[in-house]
Every structure is written in C-alpha cells, then in structure tokens.
Amino acid sequence: MVPPDTRGRRLSLRHLTRFEYNGPVQDSFNDVRLCPVNDPLQSCLEFSLRLDPAVPVHTYHDFYLNRVDHFDLHHPHDWLEVEARSIVETRPDPRGPVIGAFPPALLDDPRLEENYFDFLADSHFVILDAEVWREAIDLLPGGVTDLWADSLRFARHLFRSFTYVPSTTHAGTRVTEVLRSRRGVCQDYAHVLLALCRSQGIPARYVSGYFFDADRPPDQPEASHAWIEVFLPGYGWKGIDPTHDRLADTRYVKLAVGRDYADIRPVNGSYRGRGTRQLLVEVAVREL
Amino acid sequence: MPAATAPSETGSAAARSAPPATVMLSRVASSLYWMGRYLERAENIARLLDVNIQLLIDFGSIGDQGIKEHWIPVLRSAGDEELFFQFYPKADSAAVTEFMTFHRDNPNSVFNCVGAARENARQVRDQISMEMWEVLNEAHLFLQAKDAHQVWQDGPSAFYDQVKRFSHLFQGLADSTFSRTEGWEYIQFGKFLERADKTTRILDVKYHILLPRATDVGGAVDTAQWQAVLRSTSALEAYRRFYVTEILPRKVAEFLVLSDTFPRSLRFCLRQLDVSLGHMGGGQRPAGPAVDDFDRLRAGLERLTIHDIIAEGLHEYLHNAQAVVGRLATHIYDTFMHHPPVDLASEIRFHQQEQQQQQQGL
C-alpha cells in the first residue's frame, strides 16, 4: 500500500451541477450535501452555494450529522444550476497511524454499539447476499481476526481483482451487479468494500468527497470521489480508499458520511416534469 | 380593469382572514360543478333521444337516407358526430341510440354522464346530503344493471323517463337539502352552463336544416319537427301557454333564446350564471376578458329582439353564444376550481442518478 501523504494542504473546491430539462419543470425539492465537514482532519474555511434560479436555502443536519442545504423551486423553470465553492484546510491525522490489534471482540462493548449499528446492516446499495459472503470468506477462511488488517486485505483484493472502467455502471448500480461484472468506478468500489466488511461484521460507512490529484493529466476531467471508513474501537473511524488502495490522507476532502450513496447524494431531488435532457457536472480541486 | 382573481401564489392576507368553516376547497368546488353539469347533460341527452325516437315513429317509413338525415343533427347537437363515426359505419337508429345511451367509449353517453356525476358526488360524499347521494347511486345502478339494455328494449321512452326522473329528483332534493353555501353556486353553475349549451345547440342544428325549406312552413312534417325541438328542450307546453298559437320557427327561436321566464332559455340560463358568478370565491365577482364577453352577451339579450338576431344571422349568433359561454366556463374553472392533475407516477422524476461519484486518479 502507498504510504499516506502527510503534508497539510489548503484546497479550493468548486462543484457545479447543471440540469437542463425537457421543457419546464416545477415543484422541485432538493437536498444538497456539498459543504465540507469540520473535524480534526480538515477545516472548512469558506463555503458558498449559488443557485440559479435563485431561491432561499434552509440548512439542517441529517441523522449522520451531515449538513444538508434544502431548497424548493415551485415555478416552472427550464434549468437548475447548483454551484458550491469552498476552501478547506487538511491536516495529517492527529491520532497518528493505526497501531495495534483490533480483534472483533472489541465491538462487543454495548457502549459502542450505537456508533456502528447502522453500518453493519444491509442498506439500499449494499446488499448482503450469499455472493458477498462467499467472496469475503474466500479471502478470510478463518473469519475476521483483526478489524483493521482484514479491511485492508479486502481493499487490496478489490484493487487487484476489479477494473476501474467508467461508464459501465451508473449512479443506481448496486453491489450485486458490480460483484458480477467486477468493474466500475469509485462509487462501486466503495459499495463492494462496504459489503465485504459488513458481511464479516466489520462496521463500515460510505464517505463522499473529493480527491486532490496533483499529477492529474490536464485533459482528464475531475469529479467527486467516494471511499469508506471502518470503525476501530478505541481509535474511531478510519478512511480507506479501495479505488487507489491507500488510506484517506491530506489530499482527501470529506463532504458527508452515510450507509451508502443513497444517504449522501451530493445533489438529490425530485420534481414534476418530463425529465432531464442534459446534465453537466464540473468539479475543480486546486491547491492554494 | 381589475386583474382576474386567480388563486394567488403566495396566499393573500385577505385569504387568511377567511374563517376556516367557510373555506371551500377548489377540489370540492370542482366536484360539485361536474356533478351538476354531468347530470344535466344526461338528462338533456335522454330527452333528445326520447323525442327523436318518437318523431321517427310519427314519420313512418322514410328510408335509409331519411333516417340518416334525421339522426345526424341529433349527433351534432350533442357534439359527438365525429366520435360516432369512429365506431359505426352509418347513422341508423340502433347505432345512434346505442352510442348515445350506453356506449362506454362515448364520454357523453347517458351511461357515462351519470357515472361521472356519481363519481364526482362520491368524491365529496360527505359534503352533499345523503338523499342526493342515494339518487345518484340509484341512477348509476339502474344504468349499470345487467338488464339495463332489456329495460331499454322494452320501452325506450319509459327508460329515458326514468333517467329524467332521477335528474329531477336530484334537483328537487338538492334544492331542499343542500345549504345555500358557496358550494350551491357551483352545482347551479354547472347545471345552467350545460343547459345554455344544449338549448343553443338543439336550436342551432334544427334551424339550420329546416330554414332552407322555410316555404314549407306550416307543413305537417315541419310542425312535427319544430314540436320536437320544443320537446327536446322541455319547452312545448310552456311555449303553448305563452304564445297560444301555432308553432312558428321564429317564435320557437324567440322562446328558446329570449324568454325571461322559461328555465331553459338562453337568457334565463345566462341570468342564473350571472347570479352564481356573484357568489363565487367569497363574493368578489370574477373579472377578465371572458367575463366581459359574457356580460356583453347578456346585455345584448336584454336589448335585442329575435328580428335583430335573425337579421344578423341566428346561426352566427348561437355559435358565438356557445363560444362565449364555453370561454366563461374555462375561465371560471381555472380561477376557482382548477386542480392540476396529480399523477406523480408519470410526472415525478428523480434527478439524482446522474451524479455518479467517479473520480479516478493515482
């Protein structure tokens, strides 16, 4: 595994989503989760949201304490543009590297259960069926012995035996399908890794965010990113990126966490109308 | 000119002060309106068919062409000529009566009109009296019964009489059991709108056909035809009482357009519509071009004679009257009752799927 990058960074983020509809739509209700979180690993210094058409925004925090910006558009409109801009400072993990053993028995402490209960169960995208279980048990014939080491082993396996291919899956693709085709994008990688971990009793959650890639070829488009975190009793949640087989480090900006993609959709809504003709997404992550 | 009083988008302060008990939901107003309108339509069509079946009996044998010439105007006055020929190759008695009485795909068949009236009543079951509901339910069951066709075969006249009786009974019960709240106005509005429309259509269609042969006026066939027009609008007796004279086309037209006492004349219907307009939406009379046209039409009826109207062209006049009433209906519906169809299953779309998270990097 690649060693984590430990250099703190100041990053500027821009995320533009533009929907163009097939004729006017109305009664549009939208939840946006685009504001970077504040935690010991990162600080959100600035955040602004621009809407076109411009309407008032109500902010609240959801069950997983993600910030949600909600807005409604009632009058007929032909497009919707949502642009989030923020500035974030990232820091090396103050807890230091994960050291020591994490036998699964540590989870039996009832005081901890509340923290991870939701992240062991089935969820919309992460379906725990026999196929998942078989895939996991083939890798760990003796079952889980260490929450951290075994999670990394799952991630490594995924990285090696799955192929990163854009456009073969879509936002609605679930684990069962990815496991069969063995290819997909980071969202699919994250879902499969969640499934493998949860099937063996390792609490794991989905993380939505961005990844700063200093070596990105200029012609390669940027997008949002997804990875996972596993729960380590006594340490806390720790991020693993199966798409790149490494730990989430100072190049990663976290927006939201949830059971899977369904809980954290960056721009999510419904409206009356005949559908979306075109969707444009632009993401730019720059170091300042 | 004041702006149309369409429901405002933000809810006015005036609306707030309305005590909840007197608030009338647009949906309820709409159901009451259609209930009144559909039942009136069922009654009118039943009468139209009854009269024309009897008329054919009077004619004796008139041949295929004669029968066709007889029924086409009937279809036309219901506004369903085009739809009819999608289902039937020719307009004979069996086809037309079947089409206008029972046909499931004809939205204006007696069967469907009663069904629609009852369905609208069902939507507001708790807002109308039990008696009103029971009559509509009975009428619906009468038409839906397995032997309904047989009852019709056994005696079309008795069959149509029964339909008319349901309508009359309903109106009587509405009159004596329904409070004179705003809701009453929507029932009445639907009823008189339908009447104005049907009376003008029946007169227009017949006048159009009969007039070229105006030289025959007074002939036996024509008299029977003009009698039929009057009977189709339930006006024969009233006409006779009023004019105490033979049946003359001009007088028939005068009676059906200008009578200020006969409850199916255009003038009478328009007056009633005017009364209802004044009581809708909390009493502020609606405005707008459609209402202006209506006011102009109504003012004309108070002033014009049948000579003026015929000189200008009766057909044009009636045609315009129908258009004005139709536009008024649309305007009032959109102002007070409009309820955009809620069909989330086909209309609602989630636009979340596109945002797949798919950054690749090294």
Add this chain to the structure above:
Amino acid sequence: MLFHEYATEGFFDEMFTADGEVRPQYRAVADGLRGMESAEFQHKQEAVELAFMRGGVTFTVYNDTRGTERIFPFDCVPRVISAEEWDTVERGLIQRITALNLFLHDIYHDQKILKDRIIPPAHVLSARHFRREFMHFQVPRDIYVHICGTDLIRDRDGRYLVLEDNLRCPSGASYMLENRAAIKRAFPEMLRQAGVRPVDDYAQSLLRAMQFVAPPGYRGDDHPTVVLLTPGVFNSAYFEHAFLARQMGIPIVEGRDLVVRDFAVFMRTTRGLVPVDVIYRRIDDDFLDPSVFRADSLLGVPGLVNAARAGNVTLANSIGTGVADDKLIYYHVPRMIKYYLGEDPILDSVDTYLASEPKDRAYIIENLDKLVVKSANEAGGYGMLMGPWASAREIEDFRAQILANPRNFIAQPPISLSRHPTWVPENGAFAGRHIDLRPYVLYGEKITVNPGGLTRVALRPGSLVVNSSQGGGSKDTWVLRPAREEPAA
C-alpha cells in the same frame, strides 16, 4: 329472561362475578335489561343498526364498485367501568404517554436512554418506523404524540394490561361518539340511572389540542388553521375522517388540496391559497411526502416534511412516532417509565419474549404451541400466530420465519381476555364474548383521557380477535361518575 342461561364459564366476566352476582357498576344495566323480552331487545338492536346505516356510520368495502357501505357491527349491551377502575386506567395511561413522549424526544435528539444502556440501541435503530430523516426535528411544545389509542385487555383476574400502543394514526374515536349517540336513543333511562360520564367533548378537546401545538409564530391573527388530512374517499376509514372534521368544524383535505410554498403549507380554495398551521393527518409517515419518503405516494404533499422542519406547520401525530408502536419497544416501556419518570408502571404489560435475544429465542422456538407470536411492526391482528390454536404447519412456518428474521418477532403467553354479555340474535339471548378496550388519550396543554373509549368485541364464539377487519364489533363504553360527587372547588 335474557340472562336466564348466561354462564361465565370460568372466564373473568365484566358484568357478573364468578358466583353469578351482578357487579355493582352494572346494577343499572342489569335492572334495565332484566324486565326486557327477547323481541324487545332485538327490536332496539335493529333500530340502532338502521340508524347507523341512515347516518352513514359506515365503512366502505374495498373493491366494491357498487359503493356498498357497511356498518361496523354494534352490540347494544354497554360495557361499564367503575370510577375506581377508571382512575387507575386514567393515571396509568397518562403515565405511559408521558414516558413514551419523552422517549420519542430523546431518541430523536440526544438518545440518552440508549447511551445509558436502558434500551439496546439496536432495538431502536432497527425499528422499521424509526425515521432517520426526522432526527433533530424541533416539534412545537415537544409534543410528539397528540393522539394515542392504547389497547387494554383484562386477564383472568380482571387485571388491566396494556396490549399495544397505537401512536401513529389511531382510529375508532368516531365510533366511540356514535355508539354513545345510539345508546342515548336506545336506552336513555338506563344511561341516566347509571350515572355515566359524557364522551361528547372529544372533538372539541381534540381541536383544542391541535390549536395548542400550532407553530409558535403561526401567521394568523386569530385562531390557527387546523385541517384534517385524509388519504381520500376510498380509504376505509373515510367516514371517521369526515365525521371528526365535521365535529371539529375544520376542513377535510386530501394531499392534492395542499401545496408547499417557501416552506409553508397552503390549501387550494376558491379564494386562493389559504395558509395551514396544523395538520391532523390520517396518513402514515411513508405516504406523507413523496419528496422525502415514498416517491410513489399519490396521497402526500411534496415538501411537507421540510415545511414541518422549518417550523411552519405542525403534524399531529408527529413524524416518527411509529417507532414506539414496535413490539420490541413495547417490551421496554416499563423501563422507560422508570428511567424518565422514576416511577413504577401503574398499568402492567403482557409478559413478552424477544426473539432477537438468544435466550428468549430458544424458549420461543421450544414453546411455539403455547405462545402467541406477533411480528414486531404489524398492527391490527396481522402477522400473528396463536400457538395453542394453530396447525402444525402454521407453527413450522412461523418457526422458519422467526429463525430467518428474529428481530421481527416477539412472543407472549396467550391472555384469556375478559368476557362480556353480548347479544346473539340467533339465540335471542346474551352470551359471553371476549372484549378489549381502546381509550383515547389526547396530549395538548395537558394529557387527558376521554372517559370512555371503544370497547371492541369478538362476535364469534370463543374468538379472541376483536379487529373489525376480522369479525369484530363494538360496544358503548360507560365510565361511571364517582359515587359521591365532590362539589366543585
């Protein structure tokens, strides 16, 4: 004459002691019925049924294109509760609702009861009706459960036990009111003699409770606007919705009558959009707002949840109260009472085994033929196994279901519900039939229990199932005044 062959048959009978003596609270009823002939009673019974039909006290039968409406079967023999018994029931219910309401506030905010290990977090987090979307909601005056219908039964010793709580959209209050109106016509003298407390205040109390929880800054200058939200005329309980709306003098609306604009709710009227402050909703959470819950719901109002979140409209009952209906949570209510109130429960619960706990599960699996198994999230008598009366095949079926999804099942020993004299027209006499009791609790400025409730009766001989969907009927419920009325202070 009518009681000539009546026997209690070893059950706890509401009217008679084991020795065949009339219990004191039933004296007026016994006196009234004693002189009556079979034909006379039958006549009264029929007159009441006719009045119900005429009055439209009916529910619509599903899938019936003829628009048939049926009455909810009604039995003319009233169920009587003494002032002392009622005092216990009332105090017990108030205590219970207080605790349940605190519980709901807690789990949607700090979750102290989970952190303090009183209830395992898994039991709450895995409940089907636990609404993650509702977390951190502020509801006006911290009231979540505005209306509660708690089902009570009496065991062999006449002890009142809580069978289940209904904190979502409890129904039946209209029948309580109509039943009383019917009895007033049928037995006016008996009613007067007995000294029965009136129930008629229910609709007004309900309206007051609704007005009390109006959003703090509701934009009205006078009274807040309250509406009743119904799924529509095709719902089997539509009669009740229309009845209660009429009694309260509020509009009855469907989802399509409401629109949300800028986080506020309006109804579409002939006078334009009229603001709505409080919604007494008779639609389940799932169908309330297609933009948040089930997208395919045609009944709801898009944007309603966010309007509530913004504090511009109050929903009664609140979103997410269904979690407390869960049978696993039922199991924990006595602990809740202890935890939040520091009191012992006044009303007992039925002994309950949780299939999710390995020890209990083993016991359940061993004793399926002796237990009543219920699925944790169902109400209305569905998804239930009555072990002692079940076939071997049904038992096997449940065994497999329990092992596959233990979280979803609980088991209880069968309780032999108390019995009550009930008219059996075929015999022209009374016979004992099993009953339960659903009192209605309102939470407004204070918690009140309407002195009465809906007594449901299993009309089939020997049956313990009182649900109207499964052959149950109802009775009027008389709560007696205290023997010696204290003069008003």
